[in-house]
Amino acid sequence: MSSEFIPQQASCSCYSNTYTINNKPIGRFICHCTICQEFTGQAYNDVTILLKSDVSELKLINTKFRRWKLPPNISRGLCTRCNKPSIEMAVGGNLILVPTANYLDGAALPEPTMHLFYNRRVEDMDDNLPKYNGFVQSQTMMVKALTQGMYKRVNKR
Numbered sequence: 768m769s770s771e772f773i774p775q776q777a778s779c780s781c782y783s784n785t786y787t788i789n790n791k792p793i794g795r796f797i798c799h800c801t802i803c804q805e806f807t808g809q810a811y812n813d814v815t816i817l818l819k820s821d822v823s824e825l826k827l828i829n830t831k832f833r834r835w836k837l838p839p840n841i842s843r844g845l846c847t848r849c850n851k852p853s854i855e856m857a858v859g860g861n862l863i864l865v866p867t868a869n870y871l872d873g874a875a876l877p878e879p880t881m882h883l884f885y886n887r888r889v890e891d892m893d894d895n896l897p898k899y900n901g902f903v904q905s906q907t908m909m910v911k912a913l914t915q916g917m918y919k920r921v922n923k924r
Contacts (some may be wrong), residue, residue: 781849787889792865796816798814799884805835815877817865840857885905
């Protein structure tokens, strides 16, 4: 991935809910928790994390948000037409989580950096990414990665 990020459209699979990504994600990870499995209907959720200011032109009229568990306080949006993940919001909407399948150009994204809740995996993953188990370890490593991503973003300015 080049250091220059070109803004791109993202949407659910039927294009009923669209938005524009204006900046490189501050993180990308693969989550194997049972909530992500239920939300996506897949074995895991490959997701990027952005700041609220990185996303514009949100047209989510056909998105229904739901919280599976509190905490963490993540609202996960499913399209009411295709019933596929649209977008997720955390920390009062200040962090935006976008499933990588929703990007029109996935090649422009950074590579995933880790597996979270790996103890809940449906199948083994054959890669060299670090694999974290359980709530405490997974959440700690995600917060660390987000902090590093935000630091890099701020330090670039």
